[in-house]
Amino acid sequence: MENRRITPLDIESKEFPTSFRGYSAPEVRAFLERVAAEFESLLREIRDLEQRTAELEKERDELRERESLINETLVAAQASAERILEAAREKASAILAQAESERTQVSAQIEHLRAERDAFIAQLRSFLDAFYTRLEDTKRRAAG
Incomplete structure (x- = not known):
């Protein structure tokens, strides 16, 4: 048995030996063509899904990077x-202390x-x- 994968072309070009009272060659050929077409369609779908998965993984990674950047920005x-x-x-405490000091000085100046x-x-x-x-006294002396 071979270790390589079966391709649609392998299915389509597969030849079976004929024997007396064997399967109908045109029906076998038609079925193999259908199987090959379906197999090819499934392989295309798998490739599309793998591509979509790769795109989604890339998008996920980008979103994680953005999330990380947003979190870092938020923390900062x-x-x-x-x-x-x-x-x-x-600063407010210093201003209040200064104002209190000035108030004390002004109160002392007022007192x-x-x-x-x-x-x-x-x-x-x-x-x-x-x-x-x-x-x-001057009035009394002058009057008196």
Whole structure:
């Protein structure tokens, strides 16, 4: 028995010895032609399916590459977003600390200015009281 595959041509060209009361040669020939045609059709279909399988495998591989790239991009974007958020939090914290420091300084300046104002008002009153007292003394001396 041969190890090679049977082709449609092998089927179509197969010759059988004739014997007395054997099979009808035209019917055998017609059947072999039909089998060869069907065999050839099936081989074409197998080749088409193999080609389609190869195309689908290539498409699948491309989609996997895209998926991998998308996942890598997503991971990178998430990491970038986290870094941006952390930087924004740090900046906001620094701004708040600076604002709190400035608020404390302004509050201290306001308290200092209030104290200076109160001292000035007290000095002014004292000066006015002294001036009023001298004025009254001067009026009394002039009147009296």
